[in-house]
Amino acid sequence: MADFPDPSAPSPPKSSRNSLHSFPRSSSASSVTGTPLAINTNSNILRFRPKPSPSPEILAPQPRRHLLESNASQSWLHTPPLSPASSRGISPTSTRGFSPHLHSNGQQSFRSIMDHGVSKLTSVKETSSPETGAGRRWIRWSHKRGMRASLITVVFLTCVLVKMCVGLGSYSGENTPPMYGDYEAQRHWMEITLHLPTTRWYTYDLQYWGLDYPPLTAYVSWVCGAVARSINPAWVALDSSRGIETATSKVFMRLSVVAFDSLVYVPALLFFSRIWLAKRSKRTQDLAFLLLMFQPALSLIDFGHFQYNSIMLGLTVMALNCFATGRDSLGAVLFVLSLGFKQMALYYAPAVGSYLLAKCVMLGPKAGGRLFVHLGVATIATFTILFLPWLPPFSSSPFALLDPLSRIFPFARGLFEDKVANFWCASNVVVKWNKWASQGILVQGAAALTLLGFLPTVVIVGKSAWDLNTWFLRPSSSTSPAENDSDQKQQDPEPSTLPLLPLLLYSLLTSSMSFFLFSFQVHEKTILLPLMPLMLLFSGSTPDSDIFAWGALGSNVAVFSMWPLLKKDGLSLPYFVSILLWNRLTGHNPFKLIRTVLPYTSLVHLLSTCVYSAIFVLHVLEPFVKAPARYPDLFPVLNVLVSTPVFMCIWLWSIKSCIQVSWAITGPSGSGFSVGDHQIQHRDRAMSVMSDASDLPSSSSTSVARQLRDDGTRASSLGYAQMKKKRRTSTHSVSGMSSAVPAPPSSSFLSRSNGSIAVTGHS
Amino acid sequence: MVVGGEGVCRPHSGNVSDHAPASLLTTVITSSFSLIYPLCASTCNMKSETDSSTESSTSRLDPSSWDILVLSTIIKILLFPAYRSTDFEVHRNWLAITHSLPISQWYYDSGVGPHDSPNFTCHSHKPVALDYPPFFAYFEKILSVPASFIDPSIVDLNNLNYNSWSVIVYQRSTVIITELLLGAVLLKFIRSAVDPSTQRIISASLFLHPGFLIIDHIHFQYNGFLFGILLWSILMARNGRKLASGILFAILLNFKHIYMYLAPAYFIYLLRSFCLSPSGNFEIKNFLSLANAVIAVFVLSLAPFALMGQMQQLISRLFPFTRGLNHAYWAPNAWALITAADRVLLKCLDYLLRFLRQLRCLYVGAQNSGKEVPINLAGVASTSRGLVGDTVFAVLPNVKPLHTFTITIALQSIVLIKLWFQPTYKSFLTALTLCGYSSYLFGWHVHEKAVLLILVPLSLLAAERHAYFRTFVIATVAGIFSLFPLLFTPAESVIEVVYSLVWFTLIYLPLSKRVYEYPKSLPYVILDVLEKFYLGGFILLQLFVAIFPLGISWYSRRKGLEQAVDERMEFLPLMMTSVYCAIGMVWGFLRLIFIYLHEDTSYQGQLSTIQ
Incomplete structure (x- = not known):
């Protein structure tokens, strides 16, 4: 799967990392930009430092470059200064080194000059307040103390602890006798699946929480029910156990969620951080895992409110991991399982479907056709197995399948339930939809809008695939340059799987968000679905990137949008506390955002400030101001009105990012790329584009600079694993500046594409 | 590294202002400081105020401390709806x-x-x-x-x-807020420590101690606050302010009298190092100031009741001697081992008697009169009743309060003699731990919650060297495990186990790397292996404790039995926990007293530098 850093790796990077600790906290990039540091890397000095004073203590002279030079080079590359909160700080082998050469050529873009002015204004503030999250500090501490190996376990156990603590509170429908709530629904399903034959699962006493999820939910309920029966049969006795709420049965139910979460969702996240962020440092991977684990929305719903969403999400993430490693059929199977657990996974279907189809298109008629057949067979087979008990040989009547299907897709309910932060509910304040149009028209309208909502991403994925298709057909005809990189091809078994990959998460976000916003019969909890790809994107981002800002905003607003629900469940304490915990871990501080009103650096900042202020005001007002009798739902409606615009913006932003990523993948059409390096370039770009697509410049000249950065700076300074891989091809330079510059792809590419930038001489 | 000198006599107000940003802390601290300040200001003024400004630059609470505070507070807040005793x-x-x-x-x-x-x-x-x-x-x-x-x-x-939500939130949050005193004191421990990075881990471990989580935040008590005062007193002792240390301990005694377990060590330490000069001359001035201060504290506390003539009543409330040797659930001390041994002996004798009777039937025939082994019938009844109230031994001689006192004081005096001749800070800390330890192991009617009296001072010694560390690990694991039965509700049981596991991993890994030493010789190797096996046994024990009730209910369902099995077997996991933990506690005591009496003087740990 992923290539982990080998502990037996050659020593240079290690010793350099040790030496880093001698630099106290001023790990801000702009002050220590990259020239080789003449420091004593003997770690003994550091370990037995007698009494480090809390204030920064300089052990080695910090070389400081000329202000103009350092800033200009960064602006030229349009590299945000290596995040001040970067877990690793600056490595002496970091390859900012080649930038002076660029600069010495005297070529400065207009952008760089402008940025220079801006950065001079803002740089002081950036260095003075490093925004580091508690999660990053925790991981840094663990890595320094040699607790790498146990870190994942500790994070996992801590997360279990927090989830169990959240689970101490009440759940949906506790002590509300006639019908109870979601908790009772899940428990009731254990009871009916355990005691009834499959044919009656979807028909038994539908008035009392009839089963309305696909078969995999039923199977999981059966497993839980069987375990429950072996412990205490009274918990799942047919009919007589309705509304049972003993302390031990509650613990059993809570533990069942934790168990499935640990079996499905946690491994999926772990693999995600290892596979999708394979090119990033170990610390970044661990941080991504940590942030994903402590996501408050899911833990509040699954462990507070009580549901098993983590199974569905976990299966989807697992499917994504399979796509990322090129196991498309297995991925398709996992995604169908996810669909088979909850039909809500359909929100992802346009994205996943378009990705897989696009890949078939991209691979061309022969390989693509084979892949298509494989996918088709896998999908149909999985569905068949899932629904086997309701299919003819096993069921009495051929129409038995209609029972589950009609339960799973109920069209008879209203346009929306309660107050949900989507388009329909928000616009309902102004336009009373139910009075305007009949149910049928509304259903059609919702379907049409949803279709419009996810159409852009489908089109973009399709178009990128088409462009790449023409690209990939070409190298097969011309063979000569491709042989140069044969060794790299061997490392990467199927390089062609990756080009479309960075689109996938954005595309998932667009499609699920459009479903959430526009589709029919949406529930507040459904925000978990769009939130998942957003969090996956967020997990790998640096704190100063756009994705970070959008992700943090999205997550906080998503939890806020469920506030009425959680309040009803009696989970207000866990609600506040887990939001606090997550923001502490990420280092995102809404209050600070509000306080630093000006200058707004971006739209996200402005939006976040407004939204956080509104949320804050609403929460402060709610206990003290009673809603007027005429508008009893005043606060839920205000909640919707605050949340919906944010979700709309995220949806638009995801479409924008999709477009940008597709540009990054397919490249500016008609430019003079030679074919030989494509696969390597694609692979490199594909992974790095993921994390910060929104920074992508659109002109072709800056995309050259971008390419430089992707191949060199970022990858080698962050990706220890990649550095190891690339060292094979690079020549070790005496100057120490460029020892990790991956030579062949970028330099050859540069020398060919833009002759005025003389980089090649360096390595 | 002059640590004692650095913090010696800064005015207290300076200390308070260090925490000014953490405004939550100040309210707690200032109120406590206002009590003590007039008393010890006199001694402080004797020395200089020169270095009061040195630490002002470090007044901000650093981010990692905030992290620990936030994370622990979050967990404590989430525990609001948990089980309450x-x-x-x-x-x-x-x-x-x-x-x-x-x-x-x-x-x-x-x-x-x-x-x-x-x-x-x-x-x-x-x-x-x-x-x-x-x-x-x-x-x-x-x-x-x-x-x-x-x-x-x-x-x-x-x-x-x-039990409305308001009272739960209010009482639980008072525990959290008053515990901030503990946090503030632990931060002060880091500031002037010999090795701040190690002390930081130890401080964090104490602040996040599972004992506090279980006893204070779930079970409900105010130990965090009280141990804050104890640690404050120890901190003063470390910084050389013995008078303040003594006063704080007197105050602590008037908060909760269980700290009398530790009083002998304080008495000897202050007498030797504060009231006597190193050469042995009597420092009358110091003695009088200490005596007056301590008496003042007691007067402040007891005077209203003494004036009302209620001292008799007060004492009878504080020292109820009508309780039994063991608490309902046996605290894992020596008496638990002896009680268990009694039970085992009873069973053996039972079998032996039956066997003898059979023999007699075979060979002697009808003769039925003979010597019976004297078995205390009340003791037999005591076993069948399980673990309630007064313990009466069936086979072994019964233990009276006087016996327990004698043993405790004998053990303590061994330690105190050593302390008298070596009144350093490290020696004091060890002696303090050992005093608490011997009271815990051999005291009358010890409650398992008292184990914190051992674990807290022992934690301060943990990073001293490997021998201490291993003692710390054994005592901590056994002690915390022995607290688990305090919470018998299923959800809280899971939480306490997971929390303790995480806590232990986060403490063990970084500390064990710092202090590791190779075993010196073969016996040490064998001991090392045995101790590891003992520690590993806790995993099995936990599995047994968790699965046993399920197995019992499953078995009784199988057999159609309802209550019979349950009643007999209900106490088995508790008894096993108690006995297994008691082995570790007793072994930890032996280890620590051995280390204390045979300290390798050539080895100078970090705490040895403090006089």
């Missing part, structure tokens, strides 16, 4: 008593005259009077003021077993 209601009742009754009736049940049952029974319909010393009563009085504003029914005397 009857102590919760007892404390609420004390709020009501101190708020609504005049001070003269605080120590009388339901405010009417003397009483005769010191064991408070939680389900009684009478309010139960205080059984903590006066400072704690004053403390409750202070807490009851905001409570009366938040919800007047909290302090309603007749509102027994009141």
Whole structure:
């Protein structure tokens, strides 16, 4: 799967990392930009430092470059200064080194000059307040103390602890006798699946929480029910156990969620951080895992409110991991399982479907056709197995399948339930939809809008695939340059799987968000679905990137949008506390955002400030101001009105990012790329584009600079694993500046594409 | 590294301002400081105020400390709805008593005259009077003021077993807030430590100690606050301010008298190092100031009750001697081992007698008169009743309170003699731990919660060297494990186990790397392996404890038995926990006393540098 850093790796990077600790906290990039540091890397000095004073203590002279030079080079590359909160700080082998050469050529873009002015204004503030999250500090501490190996376990156990603590509170429908709530629904399903034959699962006493999820939910309920029966049969006795709420049965139910979460969702996240962020440092991977684990929305719903969403999400993430490693059929199977657990996974279907189809298109008629057949067979087979008990040989009547299907897709309910932060509910304040149009028209309208909502991403994925298709057909005809990189091809078994990959998460976000916003019969909890790809994107981002800002905003607003629900469940304490915990871990501080009103650096900042202020005001007002009798739902409606615009913006932003990523993948059409390096370039770009697509410049000249950065700076300074891989091809330079510059792809590419930038001489 | 000198005599107000940004802390600290400041200001003024400005630059709480504070507070807040023991209601009742009754009736049940049952029974319909010393009563009085504003029914005397959300949130948050004193003191420990990075881990471990989580935040008590005072006193001792240390300990004694376990070590230490000069001359000035200060503290505490002539009543409330040798669940001490041995012997004798009788039937025939082994029938009954109340041995001779005192004092005096001749800080700390340890192991009616008296000072020694560390690990694991039965509700049991596991991993890994030493010789290797096996056994024990009830219920369902198996077997996991932990506790004691008496003087740990 992923290539982990080998502990037996050659020593240079290690010793350099040790030496880093001698630099106290001023790990801000702009002050220590990259020239080789003449420091004593003997770690003994550091370990037995007698009494480090809390204030920064300089052990080695910090070389400081000329202000103009350092800033200009960064602006030229349009590299945000290596995040001040970067877990690793600056490595002496970091390859900012080649930038002076660029600069010495005297070529400065207009952008760089402008940025220079801006950065001079803002740089002081950036260095003075490093925004580091508690999660990053925790991981840094663990890595320094040699607790790498146990870190994942500790994070996992801590997360279990927090989830169990959240689970101490009440759940949906506790002590509300006639019908109870979601908790009772899940428990009731254990009871009916355990005691009834499959044919009656979807028909038994539908008035009392009839089963309305696909078969995999039923199977999981059966497993839980069987375990429950072996412990205490009274918990799942047919009919007589309705509304049972003993302390031990509650613990059993809570533990069942934790168990499935640990079996499905946690491994999926772990693999995600290892596979999708394979090119990033170990610390970044661990941080991504940590942030994903402590996501408050899911833990509040699954462990507070009580549901098993983590199974569905976990299966989807697992499917994504399979796509990322090129196991498309297995991925398709996992995604169908996810669909088979909850039909809500359909929100992802346009994205996943378009990705897989696009890949078939991209691979061309022969390989693509084979892949298509494989996918088709896998999908149909999985569905068949899932629904086997309701299919003819096993069921009495051929129409038995209609029972589950009609339960799973109920069209008879209203346009929306309660107050949900989507388009329909928000616009309902102004336009009373139910009075305007009949149910049928509304259903059609919702379907049409949803279709419009996810159409852009489908089109973009399709178009990128088409462009790449023409690209990939070409190298097969011309063979000569491709042989140069044969060794790299061997490392990467199927390089062609990756080009479309960075689109996938954005595309998932667009499609699920459009479903959430526009589709029919949406529930507040459904925000978990769009939130998942957003969090996956967020997990790998640096704190100063756009994705970070959008992700943090999205997550906080998503939890806020469920506030009425959680309040009803009696989970207000866990609600506040887990939001606090997550923001502490990420280092995102809404209050600070509000306080630093000006200058707004971006739209996200402005939006976040407004939204956080509104949320804050609403929460402060709610206990003290009673809603007027005429508008009893005043606060839920205000909640919707605050949340919906944010979700709309995220949806638009995801479409924008999709477009940008597709540009990054397919490249500016008609430019003079030679074919030989494509696969390597694609692979490199594909992974790095993921994390910060929104920074992508659109002109072709800056995309050259971008390419430089992707191949060199970022990858080698962050990706220890990649550095190891690339060292094979690079020549070790005496100057120490460029020892990790991956030579062949970028330099050859540069020398060919833009002759005025003389980089090649360096390595 | 002059640590003692650095923090010696800064005015207290300087210390307080260090925490100014953490405004939450200040309220707690200033109130406590205002008590002590006039008393020890005199000694402080003797020395200089030169270095009061040195630490002002470090006044900000650094981000990682904030992280720990936030994370722990989050978990504690999430535990609000958790199981509460009857102590919760007892404390609420004390709020009501101190708020609504005049001070003269605080120590009388339901405010009417003397009483005769010191064991408070939680389900009684009478309010139960205080059984903590006066400072704690004053403390409750202070807490009851905001409570009366938040919800007047909290302090309603007749509102027994009141458990609305307001009282839960209020009482639980007072525990969290008063525990900040512990956090502040632990931070001070880091500031002037010999090895701040190690001390940081130890401080964090103490602040996040599972013992506090289990006893304070779930079970409900105010130990975090009280141990804050104890550690403060120890900190003063480390910084060379012995007078302040003594005063703080006197104050602590008047908060909760269980700290008397530690008093002998304090007495000897202060007498030797403060009232006598190193050469042995009597420092009359120091002695008088200490004596006066301590007496002043006690007067402040007890005078109102002495004036009202209630001392007799007060003492009978504080020291109820009508309880048994063991608590309901055996605290894992020496008596638990002996009681268990008694049970085992009884079984053996039972089999032996049966066997003898058979023999007699075979060979002697009809003769049935003979010598029976004397078995105490009350003891046999005591076994079948399980673990309730007074323990009467069936085979072994019964233990009287006098015996327990004799053994405890004998063991303590060994330690104290060593302390007398070596009155350094490290020696004091070890002696303090050992005093608490011997009281815990051999005391009369020890409660398992008292194990914190050992674990807290022992933690400060943990990183000294590997021998200490291993002792720390064994005692901590056994001690914390022995607290698990305190919470018998299933959800909380899971939480406490997971929390302790995470905590232990986060403490063990970084510390063990720092202090690791190779075993010196073969016996040490064998011991090392045995200890590791013992520690590994806790995993099996936990599995057994978790699975046993399930197995029992499954078995009884199988056999159609209802109650029979349950009643006999209910106590087996508790007994096994108690005995297994007791082995570790006793072994830890032996280790520590051995280390203390045979300390390798060539080895100088970090704490050895402090005089």
